[in-house]
Amino acid sequence: MDTTTAPRPPARPTAAAAISVRGLTRSYGDLAVLPGVDLDVATGSIVALLGTNGTGKTTLVKILATLLPPDGGTATVAGADVTTQGHRVRTALSLTGQFAAVDGVLTGRENLVLVARLRHLPRPGEVADALLRRFSLADAGDRRAATYSNGMRRRLDLAMSLVGDPAVVVLDEPTTGLDPEGRREVWQAVRELAAGGTTVLLTTQYLEEAEQLADRVAILHGGRVLVEGTLAELTALLPPARVEHVEKRPSLEEVFLALTSAGSTAGTTTSTSTRQEDLR
């Protein structure tokens, strides 16, 4: 973890869960997207909310970020209720949405300074520079974000969410649409975040991502949490695996990364062929 970042605030009370959801419901018309969700995220842990598309992951995340009011049930973030204490929730929680919400007209640095000013931090410029270094964006800091590759936009997006050291960070499908390199960069950033004591709730549809990152995994299906536990607890739910001898072949991802990582430096090498035109 980069030591140039601002010192973390003293440890928050660990007694309360960072996120606590009880019987949360939300419908769109007749469609009950969330028929009743219960979920706890302990302070300082990484919890992965695993589910296929359309299982209500984003709806749950938006309710936690106070972007969407729930129909029923309760949800608290750092002890604050999402429906009645929205401002406190927004202070404690930072959301990185499914699509990188960066301002393409502004430079990477200007994006970070803007967020730092909006969080009323005393030295926005220093905060921005520290985050640019931490996310390997220092060289690109004075370029417009519209010129960034997908992976860089994602990292800038994540950096913007970390301005002011929020206690809880929610990542909605942080690696969807990224190439393997970009995915690994985001994973590394999430690990560093958790190492610093931040609580992380991330949604994903990739089993591997949940395995790689999470202390605990909650499987969301049909708007309900089916099971929740550590990876070991979840794998113990099924009968023990038979021992088989299978020739280990490298995965395509391993081949790809072995070939492409040679001689390249992380951060600035995302192939231009994967770069999408910025529409803004």
Added chain:
Amino acid sequence: MTTTTPTPTAPLATVVADTAALTGRSRTHVLRSPDTVITTALMPVAILLLFTYVLGGAIDTGSRTGSYVDYLLPGILVITLATGVSYTAYRLFLDLQGGLLERFRSMPIARSAVLWAHVLTSVVANLVPVALVVGVAFVVGFRPRAGVLGWLAVVGVLVLLALALTWLAVVAGLTASSVEGASAFSYPLILLPFVSSAFAPTGSMPGPVRWFAEHQPVTACVDALRALLAGQDAAGSTAAALAWCAGLLVVAATLAALTFRRRFP
């Protein structure tokens, strides 16, 4: 303007600081696309030249003093504002579509700051093409006789009108479903001056059209601006214009606040 503030509980200092930060961002957007200022001025200048040199000679304004440019300019300025505010709808729509509005709403900031930043930027940015158009008017023979107070009143009417039209643009930006839709709302606004006293006296129009022309805000604004620029007694017409603009402003801002709250409860 408390009616337009979705979070009346936010301390004023926070509202001001957040609005300042976001206005700085919008200003950067405008400064990095100077073409938007030029294109805003382009069509009004074209209409100005067209009417001055092609159609104007055939229009009897009933005025013995001053050239047709003097008569024409106020309407052109209204058209300039109506064109310019469509960029605000466009930028707001892009914020909405690109997820930036969502990011701002998920942060501990004054909610009203998000809209105010766009509105304040719009008002200031639209005075630039207005100044450009006035500059062109001078070149083609515009000779105002207004004093300092008259010019101040002209600026006041234009700023209030820009503010009212911008809040309409905010409604359009928040409710649009496409980029084209976001700016299309300004087309009727641009046409409104043609059914007013902007280009020809309303007296020459047939009954119902004349009634409409005499009871719509553009005529009130244009008459006031014309009298002010000509250095004539403009107290009555200025009061009428300000009343129209203030009424329009209250309605548009309320509508924008309601739209924002309905869309983002």
